[in-house]
Amino acid sequence: MSDPGHDTPHLPGPSLWPIGFAVGVACLLLGLVISWIVAAIGAVLAVVFGLLWARDVTRDVRGEVPEVTPETRAVADVSSPGAPAVAAEAPLPAYTRSRFLEATALGLGAAIGAVVTVPVLGFMVLPSFTNVEEDDVDLGPLENFPEGEYVIATYLANPSQGEVTRRTVFVRNNGTTEQNVPSFTILYSRCVHLGCPVQPNGPIDEDARKEVDGGVELRPVLAQSFGCPCHGGQYNSEGNRTAGPPVRSLDRYTFSIKDGRLVLGELFAVGNVSGTGATAQISRYPWSVPGTHVDGVEAWLYPIVPSQVTG
Amino acid sequence: MAAKSKRQTLVDTAVLAPLDWIDDRTLAVTGTKWFLFRKVPRDISWAQTLGSATLTAFIVQTLTGVILAMYYQPSAAIDPVTGKPIAYSSIEHITNDLTLGWLVRGMHRWGASVFVILLFLHMGRVFLFGAYKHPRELTWITGVLLLATGMLMGFTGYLLPWDQTAYWATVVGINLNGTAPFAGPWLAQFLASGPEIGADTLAKWYALHMLLLPGAIIGLIFVHIYLVTRLGVVSPPWSREAAGRERGTVAPAGTRAGLVRDTSGGQE
Numbered sequence: 001m002s003d004p005g006h007d008t009p010h011l012p013g014p015s016l017w018p019i020g021f022a023v024g025v026a027c028l029l030l031g032l033v034i035s036w037i038v039a040a041i042g043a044v045l046a047v048v049f050g051l052l053w054a055r056d057v058t059r060d061v062r063g064e065v066p067e068v069t070p071e072t073r074a075v076a077d078v079s080s081p082g083a084p085a086v087a088a089e090a091p092l093p094a095y096t097r098s099r100f101l102e103a104t105a106l107g108l109g110a111a112i113g114a115v116v117t118v119p120v121l122g123f124m125v126l127p128s129f130t131n132v133e134e135d136d137v138d139l140g141p142l143e144n145f146p147e148g149e150y151v152i153a154t155y156l157a158n159p160s161q162g163e164v165t166r167r168t169v170f171v172r173n174n175g176t177t178e179q180n181v182p183s184f185t186i187l188y189s190r191c192v193h194l195g196c197p198v199q200p201n202g203p204i205d206e207d208a209r210k211e212v213d214g215g216v217e218l219r220p221v222l223a224q225s226f227g228c229p230c231h232g233g234q235y236n237s238e239g240n241r242t243a244g245p246p247v248r249s250l251d252r253y254t255f256s257i258k259d260g261r262l263v264l265g266e267l268f269a270v271g272n273v274s275g276t277g278a279t280a281q282i283s284r285y286p287w288s289v290p291g292t293h294v295d296g297v298e299a300w301l302y303p304i305v306p307s308q309v310t311g
Numbered sequence: 312m313a314a315k316s317k318r319q320t321l322v323d324t325a326v327l328a329p330l331d332w333i334d335d336r337t338l339a340v341t342g343t344k345w346f347l348f349r350k351v352p353r354d355i356s357w358a359q360t361l362g363s364a365t366l367t368a369f370i371v372q373t374l375t376g377v378i379l380a381m382y383y384q385p386s387a388a389i390d391p392v393t394g395k396p397i398a399y400s401s402i403e404h405i406t407n408d409l410t411l412g413w414l415v416r417g418m419h420r421w422g423a424s425v426f427v428i429l430l431f432l433h434m435g436r437v438f439l440f441g442a443y444k445h446p447r448e449l450t451w452i453t454g455v456l457l458l459a460t461g462m463l464m465g466f467t468g469y470l471l472p473w474d475q476t477a478y479w480a481t482v483v484g485i486n487l488n489g490t491a492p493f494a495g496p497w498l499a500q501f502l503a504s505g506p507e508i509g510a511d512t513l514a515k516w517y518a519l520h521m522l523l524l525p526g527a528i529i530g531l532i533f534v535h536i537y538l539v540t541r542l543g544v545v546s547p548p549w550s551r552e553a554a555g556r557e558r559g560t561v562a563p564a565g566t567r568a569g570l571v572r573d574t575s576g577g578q579e
Contacts, residue, residue: 127511128501161510164387164396194486196479230483267506287506289489289499301492306500 015056020049129306134158136256137264140212145173145184145262148277150200150223150237155264156215166215169253169264170200170226172237174277183278187226187239188251188267195290196230198250226250238273238280247293249273252282271295345540352546352553358440359544361433366532368426372464375419376521382409385517387473387510398473398513423465430461442545450538453531460528467520473513481516482508 024045031039137155145151151171158165167189174183191198202223210218225242226235234243239250249272254265271283271294285294288305315323334340351359382405386397393400405412434454437443443451470481485508489499504511546553 125501128504129497132505157507158509162387163389164508164510167507194483196483230479289496290486291490292496302496303493305496307506 015053017049017053017056021046021053024049129309137216138212138214138258139171139216139262139264140210140218141261142173142182142257144210144212144218145171146220147173147175149173150221152200152204152217152219152221154217159215168197170221170223171262172277177278182257184255184262185238185277185280186253186255186264187235188253190251190290191228191230191233191246192241192248192250192269192290193228193231193233193244193246196228198226198228198233198235201225201227201234238276239270240273247291247298248295251287252284269294349540349543351544352550354546354550354552355544356547358436358547361429361436362539365426365429365433366536368422368429369528369532371418371422372426373525375415375422376525378415379405379419380521382412383471383517385471385513387513396473398471402472402474423468427461427465430458434458440545440547447538447542447545450535450542453535453538457528457531457535460524460531464520464524464528467516467524470513470516471520478508 024042024047027042028039028046029042031037031042134157137157139153139155149172152168153171154166154168156163156165157167169189170185170187172185174185177183189198190196200221200223202221202225205220205222208220212218224237226239227233228244228246232244233241233246235246235250236242239252241247241249249270251267251269253267256263256265267287269285269287271285273283274281283295286305287307288294288302292302292305293299294302330340382401384397384401388397389395390397390400393403395403402416405416407413437451437454466481466484469484470477485499485502488502489495491498500506502512503509504515
């Protein structure tokens with residue numbers, strides 16, 4: 001057009017307005033379906049950006065040729081050190097359009113990938129850490145727990161999930177404390193070495209077995225110590241380690257008494273117990289996985305455990 | 312060149328031409344030849360077959376595993392008919408009721424041990440022969456990842472029968488992971504799907520055992536075998552050849568009996 005002798009195809013100058021024009025047209029079409037206000041806005045956008053686009057495209061016809069620096073890849077960067085003056089005279093653009101498009105394509109791909117992947121990975125990981133609180137368990141009337149004796153109590157921690165959530169605790173009624181408050185020792189049966197089921201070292205009185213509503217089973221046992229069948233960990237009547245590999249004392253439950261019934265509260269880890277029964281001094285810590293230290297220098301290896309964060 | 316026999320023409324058109332057509336487009340035939348018909352040192356022995364033995368064991372595990380998955384049900388819920396968990400009942404069904412189920416389950420169960428044992432033997436051979444050295448470092452690294460993935464396959468598969476052994480061994484395994492510093496308790500809670508093993512744990516481990524880990528292990532096997540094919544097999548450390556010493560000329564078997572015409576070394 002401007003140069004008839006030139007046989008290369010004519011290319012209009014770069015323009016961003018077609019994007020606005022396209023948005024306007026899309027808006028107009030959408031407005032035809034949902035609302036005339038949207039259609040009107042779309043029409044205005046389309047007209048305005050269409051005119052701006054037309055102005056850009058016809059610029060060289062009207063004789064206004066904008067100055068556009070030629071775009072090249074910065075391939076001359078590795079020029080010989082013998083001609084530094086030439087290189088300084090014509091600095092090549094460091095960031096060309098093709099490089100921009102490359103980065104955009106990769107960046108957009110990564111963004112789309114992240115939008116899809118992050119929630120999916122979240123679904124894989126988060127359910128193990130959220131909504132893991134369990135309902136308080138009712139172990140039944142206090143009369144079932146004779147003073148000074150251990151009772152093996154098994155119960156469903158989460159009745160809606162069934163037998164897979166059956167747990168065992170060893171409950172001992174300690175009578176009352178000096179302040180006349182009822183006292184119970186409730187040891188969780190899981191070994192604090194690696195989680196095997198600790199057994200009481202004594203005969204179980206199967207004849208005195210009782211079932212309480214809600215899937216709770218109670219069996220009195222004559223035992224003043226506990227042992228683990230897997231790796232030989234031994235505990236005394238307060239749950240302190242006496243032999244074997246366990247790294248802390250047996251985990252315990254808090255409890256409350258509601259309408260004359262014993263209700264389990266929260267599971268917690270125990271560093272050590274001094275004293276016995278109602279007068280015992282218990283060093284209490286947030287629950288952690290068996291095998292992890294809760295006190296001493298080794299506890300520094302486990303600065304944050306999930307139960308401290310998710311409750 | 313002499314005129315082709317009728318039989319040769321037939322073979323050319325029926326077999327070679329279609330193969331050429333495929334190879335032209337995919338390089339499948341060239342690739343297969345590159346993979347299978349490669350040169351190996353003269354002084355290799357049965358020790359170098361441990362890798363392919365391991366691969367064979369893995370293929371057996373894959374096939375038997377896919378078929379076991381057609382009958383196994385990963386649910387901890389109680390089966391109303393048997394009164395036992397559904398997973399355990401389906402294992403009993405496979406072992407006791409289904410035709411040849413005992414065999415395929417046995418192959419998968421014992422094959423798992425064979426696979427892990429072969430992994431270690433293969434690794435020992437590579438270590439003792441120094442076959443992990445330049446340029447085969449990446450083959451060794453992918454091999455170590457394969458060992459870890461293989462052990463994880465064993466760990467996740469052990470829970471699936473859902474009997475007492477499976478359950479408590481997995482409790483111990485999860486808590487062993489839990490004793491790792493810093494991340495341990497988080498890893499344990501992820502593996503158990505909560506503070507303790509629950510209703511979701513079995514399905515998670517089933518998915519790990521037969522979807523996630525096999526995907527990882529198969530990908531790693533491809534990289535590993537590609538590297539082995541590309542870099543070739545190494546001579547044993549006592550190799551005279553590799554030390555640059557001449558090997559005495561050995562006549563091929565059968566020469567003395569006049570069965571071999573050319574004793575100069577054949578094609579090589």
